Amino acid sequence: MRQSTALDSAAQRLRDLHQIARPLLLVNVWDAAGAQAVEAAGSPVIATSSVAMAGVRGGSDGNRDRESAFAQLRQITAAVGVPVTADLEGGYDLSPGDFVDAMLDAGAVGCNIEDTDHASGTTLLDAEAHALDIIHRTANAIRDLDSRGAVRN
Numbered sequence: 001m002r003q004s005t006a007l008d009s010a011a012q013r014l015r016d017l018h019q020i021a022r023p024l025l026l027v028n029v030w031d032a033a034g035a036q037a038v039e040a041a042g043s044p045v046i047a048t049s050s051v052a053m054a055g056v057r058g059g060s061d062g063n064r065d066r067e068s069a070f071a072q073l074r075q076i077t078a079a080v081g082v083p084v085t086a087d088l089e090g091g092y093d094l095s096p097g098d099f100v101d102a103m104l105d106a107g108a109v110g111c112n113i114e115d116t117d118h119a120s121g122t123t124l125l126d127a128e129a130h131a132l133d134i135i136h137r138t139a140n141a142i143r144d145l146d147s148r149g150a151v152r153n
Helices: 002-017 033-041 050-056 066-081 098-104 127-147
Strands: 047-048 084-086
Touching: 002 098, 033 047, 033 066, 050 066, 066 084, 066 098, 066 127, 098 127
Parallel strands: 047 084
Antiparallel strands: none
Protein backbone atom coordinates (compact mmCIF):
# COMPACT_ATOMS: atom_id res chain seq x y z
CA MET A 1 0.00 0.00 0.00
CA ARG A 2 1.16 3.53 -0.65
CA GLN A 3 2.93 5.76 1.87
CA SER A 4 0.40 8.58 1.82
CA THR A 5 2.46 11.26 3.58
CA ALA A 6 5.35 11.10 1.11
CA LEU A 7 3.02 10.82 -1.88
CA ASP A 8 0.81 13.65 -0.63
CA SER A 9 3.87 15.88 -0.31
CA ALA A 10 5.15 14.94 -3.78
CA ALA A 11 1.70 15.47 -5.29
CA GLN A 12 1.47 18.93 -3.72
CA ARG A 13 4.94 19.84 -5.04
CA LEU A 14 3.91 18.72 -8.54
CA ARG A 15 0.69 20.69 -8.28
CA ASP A 16 2.58 23.79 -7.11
CA LEU A 17 4.82 23.57 -10.18
CA HIS A 18 1.79 23.96 -12.48
CA GLN A 19 1.48 27.71 -12.90
CA ILE A 20 -0.42 29.51 -15.64
CA ALA A 21 2.28 32.04 -16.45
CA ARG A 22 5.17 29.60 -16.08
CA PRO A 23 5.01 26.40 -18.16
CA LEU A 24 6.41 23.29 -16.52
CA LEU A 25 9.12 21.60 -18.59
CA LEU A 26 8.92 17.82 -18.25
CA VAL A 27 12.02 15.81 -19.10
CA ASN A 28 11.14 12.23 -20.06
CA VAL A 29 13.19 9.30 -18.80
CA TRP A 30 12.97 5.55 -19.20
CA ASP A 31 15.10 4.23 -16.35
CA ALA A 32 16.36 5.02 -12.85
CA ALA A 33 19.80 6.19 -14.01
CA GLY A 34 18.24 8.68 -16.40
CA ALA A 35 15.90 9.90 -13.68
CA GLN A 36 18.82 10.46 -11.34
CA ALA A 37 20.71 12.37 -14.02
CA VAL A 38 17.70 14.60 -14.74
CA GLU A 39 17.22 15.25 -11.02
CA ALA A 40 20.94 16.02 -10.58
CA ALA A 41 20.68 18.52 -13.43
CA GLY A 42 18.13 20.42 -11.37
CA SER A 43 14.76 19.30 -12.66
CA PRO A 44 12.06 19.65 -10.00
CA VAL A 45 10.03 16.80 -11.51
CA ILE A 46 10.62 13.64 -13.55
CA ALA A 47 8.37 12.41 -16.35
CA THR A 48 8.39 9.04 -18.06
CA SER A 49 7.90 8.08 -21.69
CA SER A 50 5.89 4.92 -22.31
CA VAL A 51 7.43 4.28 -25.72
CA ALA A 52 10.96 4.68 -24.36
CA MET A 53 10.22 2.52 -21.32
CA ALA A 54 8.73 -0.20 -23.52
CA GLY A 55 11.69 0.06 -25.88
CA VAL A 56 14.30 -0.59 -23.19
CA ARG A 57 12.27 -3.65 -22.15
CA GLY A 58 12.42 -4.87 -25.74
CA GLY A 59 8.73 -4.20 -26.35
CA SER A 60 6.62 -1.64 -28.11
CA ASP A 61 4.18 1.06 -27.09
CA GLY A 62 0.60 -0.14 -27.14
CA ASN A 63 -0.99 -0.68 -23.73
CA ARG A 64 0.76 -4.01 -23.07
CA ASP A 65 2.91 -5.53 -20.33
CA ARG A 66 1.53 -3.61 -17.35
CA GLU A 67 3.43 -5.57 -14.67
CA SER A 68 6.78 -4.71 -16.25
CA ALA A 69 5.76 -1.09 -16.80
CA PHE A 70 4.74 -0.57 -13.17
CA ALA A 71 7.87 -2.38 -11.93
CA GLN A 72 10.00 -0.10 -14.10
CA LEU A 73 8.10 2.93 -12.79
CA ARG A 74 8.74 1.78 -9.19
CA GLN A 75 12.49 1.68 -9.93
CA ILE A 76 12.35 5.23 -11.27
CA THR A 77 10.33 6.67 -8.38
CA ALA A 78 12.54 4.92 -5.81
CA ALA A 79 15.67 6.43 -7.38
CA VAL A 80 14.70 10.10 -7.04
CA GLY A 81 13.48 12.56 -4.46
CA VAL A 82 11.33 14.66 -6.78
CA PRO A 83 7.76 14.02 -7.96
CA VAL A 84 7.31 11.62 -10.86
CA THR A 85 4.54 11.93 -13.43
CA ALA A 86 4.09 8.90 -15.63
CA ASP A 87 3.05 8.09 -19.16
CA LEU A 88 1.23 4.81 -18.56
CA GLU A 89 -0.22 4.13 -21.98
CA GLY A 90 -4.02 3.92 -21.94
CA GLY A 91 -4.17 2.61 -18.38
CA TYR A 92 -3.32 -0.99 -19.25
CA ASP A 93 -7.00 -1.94 -19.32
CA LEU A 94 -7.34 -1.29 -15.59
CA SER A 95 -10.45 0.28 -14.12
CA PRO A 96 -9.83 3.91 -13.12
CA GLY A 97 -9.73 2.96 -9.42
CA ASP A 98 -7.27 0.11 -10.00
CA PHE A 99 -5.20 2.36 -12.26
CA VAL A 100 -4.96 5.09 -9.60
CA ASP A 101 -4.06 2.48 -6.95
CA ALA A 102 -1.36 0.95 -9.18
CA MET A 103 0.08 4.35 -10.12
CA LEU A 104 0.25 5.47 -6.48
CA ASP A 105 1.63 2.11 -5.35
CA ALA A 106 4.40 2.58 -7.91
CA GLY A 107 5.16 5.99 -6.40
CA ALA A 108 3.98 8.27 -9.22
CA VAL A 109 1.84 11.29 -8.39
CA GLY A 110 0.84 12.39 -11.87
CA CYS A 111 0.04 10.90 -15.24
CA ASN A 112 -0.85 11.93 -18.74
CA ILE A 113 -3.87 10.78 -20.74
CA GLU A 114 -3.17 8.52 -23.72
CA ASP A 115 -4.77 9.72 -26.92
CA THR A 116 -3.96 6.87 -29.29
CA ASP A 117 -6.71 4.51 -30.35
CA HIS A 118 -4.84 1.26 -29.74
CA ALA A 119 -7.68 -0.76 -31.28
CA SER A 120 -7.00 0.80 -34.69
CA GLY A 121 -3.37 1.63 -34.04
CA THR A 122 -3.46 4.47 -36.51
CA THR A 123 -5.81 7.15 -35.23
CA LEU A 124 -6.24 9.45 -32.29
CA LEU A 125 -9.26 9.31 -30.03
CA ASP A 126 -11.76 12.17 -30.18
CA ALA A 127 -10.14 14.60 -27.73
CA GLU A 128 -13.29 16.05 -26.15
CA ALA A 129 -15.13 12.74 -25.72
CA HIS A 130 -12.01 11.00 -24.44
CA ALA A 131 -11.20 13.76 -21.93
CA LEU A 132 -14.76 13.86 -20.61
CA ASP A 133 -14.83 10.06 -20.24
CA ILE A 134 -11.48 10.01 -18.40
CA ILE A 135 -12.50 12.87 -16.11
CA HIS A 136 -15.82 11.22 -15.29
CA ARG A 137 -14.31 7.78 -14.62
CA THR A 138 -11.43 9.23 -12.58
CA ALA A 139 -13.77 11.38 -10.47
CA ASN A 140 -15.84 8.28 -9.72
CA ALA A 141 -12.68 6.34 -8.81
CA ILE A 142 -11.53 9.10 -6.46
CA ARG A 143 -14.95 9.19 -4.81
CA ASP A 144 -14.74 5.41 -4.36
CA LEU A 145 -11.24 5.64 -2.87
CA ASP A 146 -12.40 8.46 -0.60
CA SER A 147 -15.34 6.40 0.63
CA ARG A 148 -12.86 3.68 1.60
CA GLY A 149 -10.66 6.24 3.42
CA ALA A 150 -7.83 5.92 0.89
CA VAL A 151 -7.80 9.60 -0.13
CA ARG A 152 -6.76 12.38 2.19
CA ASN A 153 -7.18 16.11 1.63
